Amino acid sequence: MRAFLDGGATFIQIRAKRLESGPLLALCDAAVHQAQSYGARIVVNDRVDVARMAAAAGVHVGQEDLPPAQARAILGRDAVVGFSTHGIPQAKAAVTEPVSYIAIGPVFGTRTKDTGYNAVGLELVRAVVDCAGGIPVVAIGGVTLDTAVSVLGAGATSVAVISDLLATDDPGARVASYLQVLARHRV
Numbered sequence: 001m002r003a004f005l006d007g008g009a010t011f012i013q014i015r016a017k018r019l020e021s022g023p024l025l026a027l028c029d030a031a032v033h034q035a036q037s038y039g040a041r042i043v044v045n046d047r048v049d050v051a052r053m054a055a056a057a058g059v060h061v062g063q064e065d066l067p068p069a070q071a072r073a074i075l076g077r078d079a080v081v082g083f084s085t086h087g088i089p090q091a092k093a094a095v096t097e098p099v100s101y102i103a104i105g106p107v108f109g110t111r112t113k114d115t116g117y118n119a120v121g122l123e124l125v126r127a128v129v130d131c132a133g134g135i136p137v138v139a140i141g142g143v144t145l146d147t148a149v150s151v152l153g154a155g156a157t158s159v160a161v162i163s164d165l166l167a168t169d170d171p172g173a174r175v176a177s178y179l180q181v182l183a184r185h186r187v
């Protein structure tokens with residue numbers, strides 16, 4: 001994780017679906033502690049309880065997890081609560097929840113995890129941005145440095161990346177490259 005932080009990452013999701021609760025809490029505690037010295041925020045995937053115990057910035061929940069309103073009730077009004085969506089009906093429902101951001105995807109095909117959903121493409125990113133009512137939209141799934149500009153051009157506020165950060169021997173430099181792309185797009 002240090003390489004990502006050294007590269008300038010400011011928002012990191014801890015996703016360890018197969019890790020048991022005790023080791024997951026230890027991992028999240030360490031991540032939160034390490035991120036604090038960088039001014040970065042940690043969110044925990046799916047596990048609201050672990051996010052709270054580790055004093056993480058928040059949680060990212062999916063369609064099968066605790067609803068965002070319940071996550072917010074547990075974590076508090078200042079917590080980050082992200083919510084995964086995979087189509088317009090889910091995105092419209094997300095707008096009615098107390099979310100910090102709406103994730104849409106997978107935008108492109110991904111081998112990182114089996115989502116059970118087909119790639120949604122850039123048109124759906126645009127449609128979700130249109131219905132999000134100003135809530136930030138994060139594009140997930142198969143995003144690379146080469147495709148990030150088109151995703152941001154479709155209106156996404158940001159991108160979530162896993163595999164492409166490890167595409168080179170220097171993940172910190174890869175993070176820095178993404179941050180440069182984001183900065184250029186925002187100008």
